[in-house]
Amino acid sequence: MTERAFTPATGRFLPTCFFDSVAALTRERLWRALVVMHVAPRPGDVLVDVGCGTGSLALLLRHTEPGTRIIGVDPDPGVLAIARRKDANAAVEWRVGMGDERVPVEADAVVSSLVLHQCPMAMKRAVLASMFAALRPGGRLVIADYGKQRTALMRWGFRVVQLADGKADTQPNADGVLPRLIAEAGFAEVREAEVVPTVTGSISVYTARRG
Secondary structure, X not given: OOOOOOOOOOOOOXXXXXXXXXXXXXXXXXXXXXXXXXXXXXXXXXXXXXXXXXXXXXXXXXXXXXXXXEEEXXXXXXXXXXXXXXXXXXXXXXXEOOOOOOOOOOEEXXXXXXXXXXXXXXXXHHHHHHHHHHEEEEEEEEEEEEOXXXXXXXHHHHHHHHHHHOHHHHHHHHOOOHHHHHHHXXXXXXXXXXXXXXXXXXXXXXXXXXX
């Protein structure tokens, strides 16, 4: 991995070890279950989790369908150490890497959660391009992240995220930029499939396919 800056999973103020506790505030069990539902993993599928963090989503996908091959990629060795401790059976391939780096597989699905809102616009585009490149034709993309904040209450809640991760990178998400960026990366059938209100703003689940 080249030495490039990235926003830590818990933002600028909390140590990485608090990530799972913070994620619990986002109704993670609900939106992670929705991600798995939209991925619909099948035996033999190759699944890539970009920005896998502490591994909760990757491990849930593996638990849902043990016949999958799952690769979790994250630039932070600290969160990957937590993921490996959770993965007592070494069921997932954990790799250190930035989200914009090519994963040399033909994946059936690529997932990502709570990553793109932390990225500058150029990095958002680069990460989506790498996801597109990693998928086989017809492969599925499922992203759970902060999307358009449609109500005053959600916008107020999202200010906590902006305080932690910075307004410059997070505001495009709050303005609803992700569907356009996903389409610009070459994906087809782009849609906002789910919206989950949380105390930190609404989290959207986006789905798309590589044509």
